[in-house]
Amino acid sequence: SQQGEEDPQALSIQEGENATMNCSYKTSINNLQWYRQNSGRGLVHLILIRSNEREKHSGRLRVTLDTSKKSSSLLITASRAADTASYFCATVWMDSSYKLIFGSGTRLLVRP
Amino acid sequence: GAVVSQHPSWVICKSGTSVKIECRSLDFQATTMFWYRQFPKQSLMLMATSNEGSKATYEQGVEKDKFLINHASLTLSTLTVTSAHPEDSSFYICSARDREDANYGYTFGSGTRLTVV
Numbered sequence: 255s256q257q258g259e260e261d262p263q264a265l266s267i268q269e270g271e272n273a274t275m276n277c278s279y280k281t282s283i284n285n286l287q288w289y290r291q292n293s294g295r296g297l298v299h300l301i302l303i304r305s306n307e308r309e310k311h312s313g314r315l316r317v318t319l320d321t322s323k324k325s326s327s328l329l330i331t332a333s334r335a336a337d338t339a340s341y342f343c344a345t346v347w348m349d350s351s352y353k354l355i356f357g358s359g360t361r362l363l364v365r366p
Numbered sequence: 367g368a369v370v371s372q373h374p375s376w377v378i379c380k381s382g383t384s385v386k387i388e389c390r391s392l393d394f395q396a397t398t399m400f401w402y403r404q405f406p407k408q409s410l411m412l413m414a415t416s417n418e419g420s421k422a423t424y425e426q427g428v429e430k431d432k433f434l435i436n437h438a439s440l441t442l443s444t445l446t447v448t449s450a451h452p453e454d455s456s457f458y459i460c461s462a463r464d465r466e467d468a469n470y471g472y473t474f475g476s477g478t479r480l481t482v483v
Binding site for chain 1: 372398400402407408409410411412415423457459461463471472473474475476477479
């Protein structure tokens with residue numbers, strides 16, 4: 255990818271279990287965002303964490319950010335079949351372009 | 367909430383022809399629009415960044431003569447794939463950044479699936 259890697263590339267879990275996805279990036283960032291994409295569709299913004307924040311929560315989502323390691327994680331608790339999708343982290347570059355660069359993504363399958 | 371309309375949602379064209387994809391911000395003014403392409407089971411690759419009234423900035427390796435981007439107004443950007451070939455078949459997605467959103471809001475279109483035969 256242009257920015258970094260996510261792992262795992264694919265994750266299959268049972269409904270009710272937690273899903274954790276990790277993201278690493280390469281450059282200095284302004285903020286990091288997580289997006290969800292259902293197959294063949296556009297992207298939905300999930301959560302944003304700024305470079306001076308370490309953890310953020312939104313409903314069943316918990317995001318952490320470690321700028322010293324250039325990494326972030328997304329935790330989805332009590333997963334549902336409807337959470338099946340691809341998840342991408344994306345970083346906003348610290349220049350005037352505000353361009354949003356995506357990680358390689360994790361394909362999550364939640365089995366009912 | 368912010369909405370970005372992207373058309374067409376899918377298009378099939380013959381090799382050698384050109385295809386135009388439109389991206390409109392419906393209820394906000396987009397300072398900047400971004401164009402991405404995505405191959406199956408892969409991530410989104412940024413192709414170019416366009417600012418209203420100025421030339422687009424292309425990412426390394428993206429042919430600007432092949433992928434023409436026009437951003438004539440604060441609500442409309444177009445991507446034209448010129449002389450399309452089968453290898454240009456992909457999913458193209460636009461994104462718009464709201465100039466009034468200090469929280470770095472990016473809204474994505476629903477994408478265009480291009481198939482070149």
